Amino acid sequence: DGGITQSPKYLFRKEGQNVTLSCEQNLNHDAMYWYRQDPGQGLRLIYYSQIVNDFQKGDIAEGYSVSREKKESFPLTVTSAQKNPTAFYLCASSIRGSGYEQYFGPGTRLTVT
Amino acid sequence: GQQVMQIPQYQHVQEGEDFTTYCNSSTTLSNIQWYKQRPGGHPVFLIQLVKSGEVKKQKRLTFQFGEAKKNSSLHITATQTTDVGTYFCAGKWNTGNQFYFGTGTSLTVIP
Numbered sequence: 001d002g003g004i005t006q007s008p009k010y011l012f013r014k015e016g017q018n019v020t021l022s023c024e025q026n027l028n029h030d031a032m033y034w035y036r037q038d039p040g041q042g043l044r045l046i047y048y049s050q051i052v053n054d055f056q057k058g059d060i061a062e063g064y065s066v067s068r069e070k071k072e073s074f075p076l077t078v079t080s081a082q083k084n085p086t087a088f089y090l091c092a093s094s095i096r097g098s099g100y101e102q103y104f105g106p107g108t109r110l111t112v113t
Numbered sequence: 114g115q116q117v118m119q120i121p122q123y124q125h126v127q128e129g130e131d132f133t134t135y136c137n138s139s140t141t142l143s144n145i146q147w148y149k150q151r152p153g154g155h156p157v158f159l160i161q162l163v164k165s166g167e168v169k170k171q172k173r174l175t176f177q178f179g180e181a182k183k184n185s186s187l188h189i190t191a192t193q194t195t196d197v198g199t200y201f202c203a204g205k206w207n208t209g210n211q212f213y214f215g216t217g218t219s220l221t222v223i224p
Binding site for chain 1: 156161203215
């Protein structure tokens with residue numbers, strides 16, 4: 001059963017704690033993406049990676065970090081430096097970067113209090 | 114930064130009525146994609162347009178890319194309750210690798 005998995009679906013953290021969101025894909029896609037979705041707004045790109053061991057900042061990378069050590073995995077860490085971390089986080093992948101359809105995971109809803 | 118404007122933000126229609134959402138860019142796009150997100154779900158790819166003036170159809174959905182590649186529309190004919198959700202466009206320019214998403218149009222269909 002191919003696809004993208006994100007876990008957990010809901011995550012609660014106290015302010016000041018770092019938290020890592022998991023994203024795994026078994027589609028053999030080269031490119032992976034992290035988006036943030038807030039109510040009434042579109043998806044905003046946090047980071048993307050077109051190949052293993054390489055990633056680029058999106059428009060709202062401040063307060064986030066990523067790694068891409070394996071093709072299948074692209075974890076996102078929300079650090080304590082992120083001022084408004086409560087949001088719905090979506091991971092996506094595409095067969096290659098730049099110009100291909102993106103397949104989205106089910107998302108993780110992070111609440112920081 | 115780069116922006117794709119999408120209107121309207123919300124649309125309520127009676128079942129059977131038509132629906133259209135529009136996306137606009139101030140500069141020429143190279144590609145535009147459309148996605149649908151059901152309530153509580155994740156975006157699902159619908160289509161990609163790349164050619165000037167392109168028109169593509171998927172059953173009751175018609176997608177258009179403007180001649181100048183600065184605007185696009187999604188039209189749904191005779192809406193059904195299964196069409197409920199938020200429709201996003203995502204545009205890409207020749208410079209850069211990322212797609213920029215519009216703010217989405219939330220469609221409610223009243224039975």
